[in-house]
Amino acid sequence: xLALSSTPFPSVYANFFYxxxxxxxxxxxxxxxxxxVLCIFAFIGVLYNEDTGxxxxxxxxxLSPCSKQxxxxxxxxxxxxxxxxxxxPAVDEELDDMDDDEKPEFDPTKCDxxxxxxxxxxxxxPLYSDRTCPYLDKQVSCVKNGRPDSDYRHWEWQPDNCIxxxxxxxxxxxxxxxxxxxxxxxxxxxxxxxxxxxxxxxxIPADQKSMRRGRSLSIFKxxxxxxxxxxxxxxxxxxxxxxxxxxxxxxxxxxxxxxIYKHAKNxxxxxxxxxxxxxxxxxxxxxxxxxxxxxxxxDGYEELDAPIAYRIALKTWANWVDSTIxxxxxxVLFTTMxxxxxxxxxxxxxxxIRCYNETRPVLERGYWGTGSDKRIMxxxxxxxxxxxxxxSFINITQISEHRIDGHTSVYTEVQGKILTDEQKxxxxxxxxxxxxxxxxxxxxxxxxxxxxx
Numbered sequence: 403x404l405a406l407s408s409t410p411f412p413s414v415y416a417n418f419f420y421x422x423x424x425x426x427x428x429x430x431x432x433x434x435x436x437x438x439v440l441c442i443f444a445f446i447g448v449l450y451n452e453d454t455g456x457x458x459x460x461x462x463x464x465l466s467p468c469s470k471q472x473x474x475x476x477x478x479x480x481x482x483x484x485x486x487x488x489x490x491p492a493v494d495e496e497l498d499d500m501d502d503d504e505k506p507e508f509d510p511t512k513c514d515x516x517x518x519x520x521x522x523x524x525x526x527x528p529l530y531s532d533r534t535c536p537y538l539d540k541q542v543s544c545v546k547n548g549r550p551d552s553d554y555r556h557w558e559w560q561p562d563n564c565i566x567x568x569x570x571x572x573x574x575x576x577x578x579x580x581x582x583x584x585x586x587x588x589x590x591x592x593x594x595x596x597x598x599x600x601x602x603x604x605x606i607p608a609d610q611k612s613m614r615r616g617r618s619l620s621i622f623k624x625x626x627x628x629x630x631x632x633x634x635x636x637x638x639x640x641x642x643x644x645x646x647x648x649x650x651x652x653x654x655x656x657x658x659x660x661x662i663y664k665h666a667k668n669x670x671x672x673x674x675x676x677x678x679x680x681x682x683x684x685x686x687x688x689x690x691x692x693x694x695x696x697x698x699x700x701d702g703y704e705e706l707d708a709p710i711a712y713r714i715a716l717k718t719w720a721n722w723v724d725s726t727i728x729x730x731x732x733x734v735l736f737t738t739m740x741x742x743x744x745x746x747x748x749x750x751x752x753x754x755i756r757c758y759n760e761t762r763p764v765l766e767r768g769y770w771g772t773g774s775d776k777r778i779m780x781x782x783x784x785x786x787x788x789x790x791x792x793x794s795f796i797n798i799t800q801i802s803e804h805r806i807d808g809h810t811s812v813y814t815e816v817q818g819k820i821l822t823d824e825q826k827x828x829x830x831x832x833x834x835x836x837x838x839x840x841x842x843x844x845x846x847x848x849x850x851x852x853x854x855x
Contacts, residue, residue, distance in 0.1 A: 505565045508853045513564035516800035520557045520763045528555050528841035535600035540815045544839035549813040551761050559801050559846050569849050571605045577855045578629040587678035588637035590740045595633040597844040636665040637682040640715040652685035656703050659691045659715045666722050680739035683712050709777040716785045724790045738799045742773035743806045743835045758811050758829035763804040798847045808843040810834045
C-alpha cells in the first residue's frame with residue numbers, strides 16, 4: 403500500500419476532511435468507515451503526487467484495497483516514504499535475492515554473467531574426468547598428476563539475474579552440425595578447446611570421432627555430425643618469432659604487430675571463431691614490436707609498453723575481421739582474459755604461497771586481484787566497440803578471479819615431465835597459478851559459450 407504524500411492536498415479535499423473531522427460527533431463511526439475514508443485519502447494523495455501520465459497499468463495494479471491494519475499503519479509510514487525513496491533497489495539488485503525459479507532464462511543482451519556467486523554442489527558431477535577423456539594434456543590432468551582434493555570440481559557459477567543453462571552435450575553437437583568451430587589463441591584457449599571436446603566426445607561413438615594433433619592446428623572430428631572442433635595456436639594473434647619455436651625468455655620475443663595473415667589464412671571458412679590473447683602479453687613491462695617482415699631482420703624493433711603494443715596488435719586483428727569476415731556466415735566471439743593468482747596477499751592469505759594448497763574459491767563478492775590487468779580489458783573494449791563485425795564477449799574474467807582453488811598448482815608438468823616430489827615441495831618456484839585443472843573452471847567458460855550457442 404502506497405503511503406500518503408507529505409504534499410498538501412488541494413483545498414477541496416482539505417475541506418472535505420475538515421467537515422467530516424471537525425463536525426460534532428453524533429456517535430462513534432464504525433472502524434470500517436474510518437478505514438475506507440483513509441484509503442480514499444491515500445489514493446487521492448498518490449494521484450496528486452504522481453504525474454498521471456507516468457501511472458502505468460503495472461503501477462496501478464500494485465494498488466490494492468486497504469485492510470484495517472494498513473489504514474492504521476499508513477499514518478506511521480507516511481513520514482518514512484521520502485527518506486526511503488533513494489533506497490529503492492535497482493532491477494539487478496532486486497533479482498539478486500530472487501530464487502532460481504523466479505529468475506529469467508539466460509539472455510546475452512540482458513544478463514550480466516559477471517555478477518553472481520560460486521555455489522558448492524556436491525551432487526553435481528563433471529561430465530568427464532582426466533581418466534575418461536583421452537584428449538587432455540598432462541599439463542592440466544591434475545588428478546592423474548596426484549591432486550588429492552576434489553571439491554574444486556563441484557563449484558557452480560550462479561549469475562544474480564538469470565539462469566545459466568547447464569551444458570548439454572547432444573544439444574551442443576546439434577548446434578555444430580555441419581559446421582567448423584575453431585578456438586584461436588594461447589594455452590588457456592587450448593584448455594577451453596580441450597574442455598569443450600571432452601564435454602561432447604563421450605556421447606559420440608568411438609568409430610564416429612577422431613583427433614589429429616598438429617603443431618599449430620589440431621582438429622577433433624565428430625563424423626556423425628559432420629562437425630569439427632579445432633584449435634589454432636596463435637598466442638599473440640599477430641605474428642611473432644615465438645609462435646612455433648617458443649622462446650622461453652620473454653626478452654627474446656619479438657612481435658610483428660602489423661601482420662596477421664600468416665595465422666589468419668587458417669581461419670577462413672570457419673563458422674564459429676573464438677579468440678583470446680592475454681597472458682603472453684604480461685610476461686614483461688615492454689614488448690619488442692616490429693613493423694614489416696622478419697625477413698628484413700629483427701634489429702629494427704621498438705620497445706612498447708605492453709598495453710600499447712596489445713592495442714596495436716588487436717587493431718590489426720580487428721581490421722582483418724572487419725575486412726574478411728561475413729557476419730551472415732561466421733560468428734565471432736572473444737574470451738576475455740583468464741586471471742592469474744600469483745599473490746596470496748590479494749585474498750588476505752598472508753602465509754600462502756601463490757595458489758598452492760588453496761581448496762576453496764574467494765567468496766567475497768566482486769573480488770578482484772592483481773592477476774587481471776584492467777588496461778587490457780579497456781583496450782579490448784575500445785577496439786571491439788569500433789568494429790563493424792559484431793563480436794560477442796565470453797566474459798570469464800570476473801568469475802575466474804574467485805577461483806584461486808582451480809589452478810594446476812604443483813599437479814602439473816614442466817618440459818613434458820610431471821613434477822617430482824622435490825619440485826612439488828617448492829611451490830614458490832613450481833606452482834602453476836596460470837593454467838587450470840580439467841575438469842574444472844574452463845568447463846564453466848564453455849557453459850557460458852554454450853549459452854551463446
